[in-house]
Amino acid sequence: MRPLSSSLILAAAVVALGLAAAGPASAKTVWLCSPSQKSDPCDYGLKTTVITAAGARSTEAAPKASKAKIDCFYVYPTVSDQSTPNATLAKDPEVKAIATYQASRFSQTCRMFAPMYRQVTLAGIFNPANVTTAVRDMAYSDVRAAFKDYLKNDNNGRGFVLIGHSQGSFVLRQLITDEIDGKPAVRKRLVSALLLGGNTTNKEFKKVHACTKAGQTGCIVAWSMFHDPPPANAAFARTTLAGQHVVCTSPGKLGSSSKLLPYQPSAAFPGTIGATLGIFAPGQPTDIKTSWFAQPGRFTAACATTPDGASYLKVDGAPLPTPVPDATWGLHLGDINLALGNLTTIVRKQVAAYGK
Numbered sequence: 001m002r003p004l005s006s007s008l009i010l011a012a013a014v015v016a017l018g019l020a021a022a023g024p025a026s027a028k029t030v031w032l033c034s035p036s037q038k039s040d041p042c043d044y045g046l047k048t049t050v051i052t053a054a055g056a057r058s059t060e061a062a063p064k065a066s067k068a069k070i071d072c073f074y075v076y077p078t079v080s081d082q083s084t085p086n087a088t089l090a091k092d093p094e095v096k097a098i099a100t101y102q103a104s105r106f107s108q109t110c111r112m113f114a115p116m117y118r119q120v121t122l123a124g125i126f127n128p129a130n131v132t133t134a135v136r137d138m139a140y141s142d143v144r145a146a147f148k149d150y151l152k153n154d155n156n157g158r159g160f161v162l163i164g165h166s167q168g169s170f171v172l173r174q175l176i177t178d179e180i181d182g183k184p185a186v187r188k189r190l191v192s193a194l195l196l197g198g199n200t201t202n203k204e205f206k207k208v209h210a211c212t213k214a215g216q217t218g219c220i221v222a223w224s225m226f227h228d229p230p231p232a233n234a235a236f237a238r239t240t241l242a243g244q245h246v247v248c249t250s251p252g253k254l255g256s257s258s259k260l261l262p263y264q265p266s267a268a269f270p271g272t273i274g275a276t277l278g279i280f281a282p283g284q285p286t287d288i289k290t291s292w293f294a295q296p297g298r299f300t301a302a303c304a305t306t307p308d309g310a311s312y313l314k315v316d317g318a319p320l321p322t323p324v325p326d327a328t329w330g331l332h333l334g335d336i337n338l339a340l341g342n343l344t345t346i347v348r349k350q351v352a353a354y355g356k
Contacts (some may be wrong), residue, residue, distance in 0.1 A: 020286055029146045030089045033074065034154075041099035042074070042112035045291035048263065053297050064107045068157040070191055070351050072110040073150060074103040075143055076175035077166035077197070078122060081271045084122055085124035085135045089116040094271040101265055102165060102336045105292075109348050110161060113154065115146030119167055122272055143171050147179060151186065159217075159354045162193040165336050169198025170223075170285025181205040187218065189244075191354045194343060195222045199333040201244040210247045213348075214255025215353035216257060221254065221346060222247040222339055223313035224304070225338060226330035227320050230310040234328045237312040248303035248311045251342040255349040260299040260315070262334075265291050273333075280324045280333045299338065 033042035046062040059063065080087035080092045087095075099114055106112065119139045157282035164172040172195055180186050187207060200222045202210065204205045211219035224236035224246065239244050252258030269277050285293060299317035306312075315331055323329050331338065 001300045005270050029149045030091075030116040031113065031146075032076075032091060032095065032116050033103065033112045035113075037331065040112075041096040041108060042104045042114060043101045044104040044265070046105065046106075046108065047290040048149075048292040048294050048298065049266075049288050049290045050294045051285065053295075055216045057283055060110055060294070062105070063068050065109055065111075068107075068109060068111045069156065070161065070354065071150075071278055072103070072106045072111045072161045072163055072347075073105075073147065074099065074112065074114040074121075074163040075117070075168035075171050076114065077164075078119060078125060079271070079273050080121040081123075081155060082121050085121060085127075085130045085132075086118040086138050087121050089118065091116065091261050092271075094269070094273060097265075098273070100267070101269065102212065102340075103163060103265060104164065104328070105340055105344055106161070106347065108344060109351055114288050115143060115150075115170075117142035117146070133307050139167070140171055140174055144178065147175055155189070158191070159189050159351070161191045161350070162195070164194065164198060165196045168334065169200070171194040173198060173200055173204065176205055176208055181207050184255050185253065186316040190218050192217060192347065192350050193220045195220055195247075195348070197223065197236060197332050199239060200247045201239050201241060202247055203241075203244050211249050211254055211346075211350075215254065215349045216254075217354050220247060221249050221343070223249060224330060224332065225301070225335050226312045226326065227315050227323075229304075229306045230312055230330060231327050232308065234330065236330060236332060237310040239309075245305075245309060246311045248313055250303045250313070251301060251346065252337060254346045256342040256345040258300050258302055259297060260301050260317075260339050261294065261296050261345070262299070262338045263294050263340040265292055266290060276324055277333060279322055280331075283319075290323050294341065296308045296341070301339065317348065 033040045048060040050058050050060050076098045079098045162172050230237040301313050301315045301317050304314040
């Protein structure tokens with residue numbers, strides 16, 4: 001297994017930022033998660049073992065929404081261990097695992113839709129010279145075609161939440177530009193867009209802007225997690241665009257707590273990302289009998305800025321995760337799961353306010 005390096009981080013940002021507006025689409029959407037499937041990675045048990053800082057344990061149950069009023073459209077981050085620059089549409093273990101880790105708890109509030117897409121793989125990011133415009137376009141075109149498929153055949157005028165992380169967020173940024181921001185009929189159905197670890201800027205869209213208060217809809221929730229101020233060469237939290245900054249929205253201002261509510265499946269994550277997660281958060285409990293475990297009360301988070309223009313979600317507490325592979329990455333691997341309970345709370349309040 002090749003070790004991750006800071007060049008991987010920078011390549012990831014370059015790959016994602018180079019997305020174009022068109023390219024060869026797949027012939028038919030392959031759904032990783034959808035309501036029409038009897039079982040998929042987003043249809044996962046929600047029973048949780050809650051572990052306090054003192055080590056006391058209790059069990060928490062959370063029901064899946066039986067009649068969800070809105071939908072969630074999720075685009076997963078870079079996880080594919082396939083050897084080519086673009087992944088195929090095969091539902092590999094690491095792809096299914098990331099959907100469970102990041103998206104499945106939103107089933108408490110929404111119907112889940114998650115398309116397979118020919119993403120730029122880890123192998124592609126390790127070798128950025130092989131990532132051509134066609135490679136980048138292929139990844140985006142699959143998601144764009146899937147979103148159009150969803151709108152045509154499944155949406156039926158329902159509100160929807162976009163959820164993405166890392167490469168998934170970069171792809172959704174382009175999708176908002178092409179298919180939502182300038183189209184009022186679609187934009188009015190946008191409950192919110194969760195664009196985590198994706199360097200969304202404050203002037204990127206004409207109509208869709210950052211969320212600023214609890215229950216606000218049609219807006220963006222975004223952050224990149226760091227404990228220490230992002231170094232000058234960090235791949236996240238900064239932009240070179242004049243007069244702009246990367247968006248950060250504090251959970252405590254959006255109807256959740258400033259204390260982070262982390263949730264993680266008890267099942268191990270496979271592949272390269274799984275090995276990296278072991279470095280990121282060592283010493284995780286291995287005797288959990290429920291589908292999930294939660295360790296609340298250990299971290300707090302609020303947006304912060306640096307004199308040189310970085311904008312990030314500053315995470316404090318103990319024991320802090322390890323930046324992987326180094327400080328330039330920050331706590332990127334935890335952008336969703338370290339605050340998954342906060343995100344589901346924020347979305348629940350947005351859904352309650354939607355259409356009122």
